[in-house]
Amino acid sequence: xxxxxxxxxxxxxxxxxxxxxxxxxxxxxxxxxxxxxxxxxxxxxxxxxxxxxxxxxxxxxxxxxxxxxxxxxxxxxxxxxxxxxxxxxxxxxxxxxxxxxxxxxxxxxxxxxxxxx
Numbered sequence: 001x002x003x004x005x006x007x008x009x010x011x012x013x014x015x016x017x018x019x020x021x022x023x024x025x026x027x028x029x030x031x032x033x034x035x036x037x038x039x040x041x042x043x044x045x046x047x048x049x050x051x052x053x054x055x056x057x058x059x060x061x062x063x064x065x066x067x068x069x070x071x072x073x074x075x076x077x078x079x080x081x082x083x084x085x086x087x088x089x090x091x092x093x094x095x096x097x098x099x100x101x102x103x104x105x106x107x108x109x110x111x112x113x114x115x116x117x
Contacts, residue, residue: 011087013111020059020113022087024050031092032056033102034085036063041075047094058085061116083113 010026024030030050036059038046050056064082071082088105091097102108 011089015113017061017116019057019061019063020085020111021055022050022058023055024052026089027052028090029092031088031105032058032085033087033094034059035067035080035082036060040067040070041072043075044095047092047096049092058087059083059113064115081112083115084110085113086110 010024010028011030012023012025014021014023019036020034022030022032029052031047032050033045033047037048038044048056048058068082073080086102086108087110088102088108090107091099091105093099093102093105099105102110
């Protein structure tokens with residue numbers, strides 16, 4: 001059984017044929033990173049802000065399939081999961097923030113996705 005929707009206080013994560021969407025129903029911004037929000041083999045990563053009341057497609061199945069043909073394992077330091085996304089509540093991370101890693105945020109999730117068959 002595949003979960004098509006996940007509800008966490010103020011957050012809805014939904015899956016459809018095109019990908020995965022995050023709907024921010026909280027009072028604070030959400031910050032998200034996923035492999036299909038960046039170009040393949042990038043040494044840096046992008047974190048996107050989803051303001052309260054907004055939604056964003058955070059993962060694309062089509063891009064994930066395309067990127068799997070372009071990905072160079074030597075471009076990544078350490079483990080890499082091409083079907084995951086990271087999300088934090090109220091606090092961002094990465095190059096534009098004091099926190100360089102999502103693990104430094106006070107409240108965060110890592111969501112592992114099952115590719116469609």
